Amino acid sequence: MSTRESLSSLDVRRSTHSPLITLVGSVVLVSLFSVAPWIVPAWFASILMNFFILVIMATMWNLLAGYSGMVSIGQQAFVGLGAYATLFFAIKGMSPLAAIPLAALACGVIALPVTYLLFRLRGGYFSIATWVVADTAMIIIGTVAYLGGGTGHYLPGLSNFDPVSLTHVQYLASWSVALVVVIGTYVLLRSRLGLVLASMRDNEVAARSAGAHVTSARRIVFIVAAAGCGAAGAVLAISQPFVQPGNEFSMSWTAEMLFASMIGGLGTIEGPIIGSVVYFVLFQWLGQYGAWYFIVFGSLAVGIAIWQPRGLWGALRDRFHVELLPVGHWVRERRSAK
């Protein structure tokens, strides 16, 4: 068999199972979540709303750390900047909902020059520098009287909604941004850039010598993650309509996104979503026990890091060979084209 003959029938699929399964599952889930605020109690819709915000942030943190090796502990910078960009546009008279994409865009634009500072550093130095960026952003925003200074500012533009409609709007804002972020991440990871990111995740030096522009890929990921976290910040501002530096730039956002990504499994799309589910289940269960909540969360994170470094989803995938959102390449069949 000649090479040309065999290659003419090369069949490369993107999934080991029928894409219909993923498609049908996605349609069912999307439909359910889209109508959830009208069929579930308000308290549960509120939990779901916060769950979606965490999914957005954890998905973005996973892109940074899980795929590109950038362990950012200052991602709250972009959560805060996203919230404040929304506040800025709302004060200017724009609807906070319309400001969400603009806030994301603003964070992406701010992230570009930041990469030229941060990418000079590696490892722990990079991580610490991201924290410095976050604190610097918080301090600068805290000095801007127009945005409420250190005490914060009420987000205008939502007063025309009645309380029930407002809850629905807040829910739908967080749900639609989470949907866009997860679908966007899925599309990105299925692209040529996704293949580069996966190779960087596994071995950066080899990726570079196989022709991958690692620094450019890393820069794109940093900007995308900044925009995504900015959108999360915008949704956060809409869901808690008082925007305050101490809350929006809180280190706890990064702690949560880190926890969810790590527990669920770094380097997979599904991991951060599974991790976010675990976080919220534990949070509801342990929230009433005060400090025990932190002890259990910390112990779980340490245990997973030691015994299951690929996370819960990694363990499930290895055991059952399942992929909900497949991004791989599978050579299915090869016949001679005689």
Added chain:
Amino acid sequence: MPLLQLEHVSKKFGQVVVADDINFELEEGEAVGIVGPNGAGKTSLFGIISGDVRLYGGQIHFVGQALERMHPSVRCRSGIGRTYQVPRPFENMTVFENTLVGSQQGAVLRGRKSHEAAFSALERTGLSSLANRAAGSLTLMQRKRLELARALATQPRLLLLDEIAGGLTDLEVTELTGIIRSINAEGVTILWIEHVVRALLSTVDRLLCLASGALVADGEPRAVLASEAVRRVYLGDRILNEAMDS
């Protein structure tokens, strides 16, 4: 114009000299071996050519183009492929995806063409039946083949092989040298660091010897191995005689 030209290339790590005024040229289509004791600077020389190691002094030209300021990925795209002494597979990706990175990024191919080039590299190296296997589950021999396949998928004009026969059985070495000879026969220039002298002698038509970062011999393989300089720094009489007899 030579394919690769090194002029007064030098490199230090602190006080340790790993490249000491190295000068040589490679013509297109040549198969050239590099021998030398451990710590002679062989792998560092590959790093200097591929861009993993920054040059300290001197000049490198590839097809007349200066490489000093060129990023490793750009060097790869311009035709320099390399393997690593300790294989560096993308362990969580499939064997096919490993070579696909090479064909999409190194050879800058898209869509079906990139798939074909990636699969062709697997066929050349005898890995096509393992295309869907996770690269992390491969044996040492398979990993070495994958290193070669990924470099081939970048469609190189110059292929840098770093001890690709190391740790393999005699039979495996024979298979691998057959593949490398066929790659060279298609016009790909080979620069091959190897301690398995038998493998080199069956493949290369020119041999370089490095010691303490300096080029101490350059010429016809058996003549280089027989030279006093090489005997002194590397082989010793007994190993040399065995190699010459085989």
